[in-house]
Amino acid sequence: MSDVALTGANIQKTVLDAASDALGLAILVCDKNDEIVFASRHLLQFYPISASLLQPGTRIRDFLGAVFDSGVRNGTVPERSRRRSNRDEWISEHISFHWRERYETIERIGRQRWISVRKRRISSGLCFVAISDISDQKKREEQIQTDLERVELTEGILDSMPNPMCVKDRNLNYIAVNKAFCAIHGMTAEAILGRSVWDLLEPEFAEKFERSDRAVLETGVSYSLPEQLVRADGEDLWVVTHKYRVGEAGKHLVVTCMSDVTDVVVGNDDSENAPSRKVGFKVKDYDLFEPGQNCYDPFRALDMQHLVEPGPILDAMPQPLRHVLVATSDPNLEQRILSKLREWQFDAGAISNLSELAQMRKAVASAGLSVDLLLIDAGMKDAKDIAAGWETLPSLLLPTDWTEAQLHTDILRIGEIAAEATEVMPLVPEDWDIVVAPEMPLERSHSDVEVVVAEDNEINQFVFAQILEGLGISYRIAANGEEAVTLWQQCKPNLILMDVAMPVMNGFDAARAIREAEKSSGTRTPIIAVTAQALDIDIERSLAAGMDDHITKPISPDMIEAVYRAFVPEKQERPAVQA
Template sequence: MIDVASFGANIQKSVLEAMSDALGLAILVCDKNDEIIFAGRPILQFYPIPAQFLETGTRLRDFLGAVFDSGVRSGTAPETSRRHSNRDEWISEHLSHHWRERFEVVERIGRHRWISLRKRRLPNGLGIVSITDVSEQKKREEQIQLDLERIELTEDILDCMPNPICVKDRNLNYVAVNKAFAAIHGLSPEAILGRSVWDLLEPELAEKFERTDRATLETGAVHCQPEQIVQADGEDLWVVTRKFRVGGPGKFLLVTCMNDVTDLVVGYGDRDGVTTGRSPLDVKDYNAFVPAQNCYDPFRSIDMQHLVEAGAIIEPVSAIRHRILLVTSSAVLEQNLVPLLRRWGLDACAVRTRAELTAFEEVCAARGIEIAALVVDGAMPEAHDVVTNWTALPSLQLAKNWTACDLRARVLALCGKGSGGDVACAASAPADWDIIVPDIGPAGRPAPDVEVVVAEDNEINQFVFAQILEGLGISYRIAANGEEAVRLWQQYRPNLVLMDVSMPVMNGFDAARAIRAAEKSAAFQTPIIAVTAQALDIDIDESKAAGMDDHITKPISPDMIEAVYRKFVVTRPERMAG
């Protein structure tokens, strides 16, 4: 008898080791007497036991006992593995598993380690055990489960919120909505998902929303706009809508959150009480707002460009009340220059001819009224003779190349000279008048019956515009859409048009183009001011392309409207100089 292993046994052991390495398995084989006949070295990566327990001929019971004693055994964590357990019961339980025809289990053998155990008992009595590390797979499964739980919790929270919320993908299709948002449209969330705003709203509003959506997706700038929504059930919903971009490049999503402020907004009952001076949008109780962070720094918030523009719009008023007499044959010049002089703090009036000038001088002398200076229209044929022959008080002949600032400085300089001297002025009269009066027909442009046309479809904003313009003493008409605005412009030819860019029937851009097309043969071009929900570059560029002169943003205020009116109506002629 030769007591050595056969050559075939070595081959079988090599094959098992190669298979173990190739498949990433730890393999253990025992015979029908539960003695180990092969144990791969990778087993030591899972169980820190002495290598002698893996040798051929070792009893399976001794191997399991060594595993139990190591403290890192199936179903236990390191911090609890030292607890007093029944060793014999644990070994017996696991021996019984080895005698099952098939037994598979995923067990934890440490804080962050999981293994997959597969046990087979063959008909000839051989038992085969394969051990695989599935820690990464288990971690991914746990993370996926945790993410699903978080998503479910987040959806439950969002559905319970009263504020409508929706999420759109890069193609501006809805990928997530909460119940409050679905309730606005009277649809279920499933009926909205996968669709776009064009499937839910009329084309005019859909175009407006898509424009702001794409601007936020492209620039990342947060869009904020107070809005009044009429829900599917007919109830009004007052919200402050905010749109912002989330995600990384190529994976951007658009989140829209509508903060419900309906409980704070009142005023429908005060529409008839305009004389009270209250706004139709009042806050019930300011104590409802809890003070939060105050991040405002007045010095950092100063915008020098705004200061420059404000200085150009609002002229300083002189405290001295001098009397200025204007001599001009142009009714348009009189209508523009006399209010301008009065705004500078001067008492001003006008005469049309030399005969009226002589009569006016006699009346003033009889009543003891002193005139500080005489301002002569340089476009009059007899302007030079009037200035030359007038010696009773300082006189001024307007020159062609003067700006409004030059005119104001020279007029105030004349007033400072008093009535005892003469002031040298331009020697030659200009061929035409282009300092104060634009190039219009000789008959001039009569004052319109309506000074401002407002194009606004929102009833609340219409009411606000009406209050402001009435408070400023400016006559106006309100159009509910762009088509009506063009009709009112044709009827009244106002001094100014305030044009909302987003309106039904015809939007503000098309209405402005229609007005500019009709003005091609006209001598006077009406200033058109775009009124936008937010100063987006795309709206500003399109308004300029449509021929609009400037833009303002909502919400509007009396100071804003007054500044625009003074810029383009009262002081418009002086800005056309040079």
């Protein structure tokens, strides 16, 4: 014991005890003879051994042997430790650890207990061992890992669901979305998460959705509504939207599930010779479906391969204005103007700043498209800069006190000037006066309409318009079968291109109505069915409804030209006048 006294003479036991208490550590110090110099009482919290084994002079081998015999030792589980470990090998291995200059490890000493062990051997031969309990930390790490695995599993399940789903927090910001929901908006999950519906949709729809979300969040009463959406790719999506409140009080979330019923709405078969097998249900009242979010941007989503310009089959005549670009930083004004322009049968898009103008300019140039008029909000900060940003485009300043009637008149007058001009119109007069014709253009007769297009999808309407204009064929577009019948009665066109799947009245019913009306007039207008796929059942139904032929989407200029030449005799071709 004299050696121990000499070696440990400079170690102050009281200092080590105080350090052990203050740091919450179990401290063990042994000398170069592998005998204990100091052992704090905190070691007994980890190992159920006799306190006498902590006395100075005790051999490390005896201390480790007692730890092994207790069954609660580093790296073992008590119930199985004796069958899996050899006592002498375990003691020898841990003695070797004491002779390393530096050794750190995290070990398990029971089913629910973890310790951090740090060992240092200094040049004098003394070995210092510090042991701390990190069970709570390990449990938190395990819980975090479990939560992450659970989140990954949940995200995997959500992404595999075919129906769009999203989750919003108490601030109604998106915190989870699946792939089907992202596809509606044409955005990635990273671009949606953390944002609100106001960042994604037009103000009218954003306000409507927030009201229903807030009602569900505050009352806990679930919400359901049939809606017709327009996806970012321009395709219609018919859904029944359900909203639920989930979670604990103070941590409530709003979960939105959209049940896709598109196949039920448009995938029906009511022909007389249809097979007995049901392929869907006939929706009698489309008014049940409220207009929902419109995520389609025609300038961004247009498939340019459909707009390859062939040589026109007729000599093109000067066309009035058709494509209008609106420049405004006011979302409410943008929505109002775009809605009105589309109601007047203009193709319209919008920009909000100079950067978007530059992007639009590149997109239009690369696609070979044309924009006929730039309509600028006079209240914009950089209105004149935007007007000057497109040197070849006629511009019209929209005053703050504008009216719908005056706007329509001004656009038509500028269209008349553009059609008759022999040189490029000046972009924006310095005094911002609007250049107008002295008189309104005469209304063209209905006989000038050569083709009626029945199509409810906006992107397909835009494609039809571009192709027919490129071919120099005048046209009118109907949004459903009922409108197509009305336009046929008014315009008496040479040809009808009839989409078979439309709301209000589908193409088959519209064709039957036209053929029935023709019985008293003795005339017959060629009707061409436009189908999404060349299915035998659609072709048979088209012929049974009185249609003359069919074409399939995606349409192309060559396809339209071939159909027109096949069904419209050359003597019936009229000078091209845009509708």
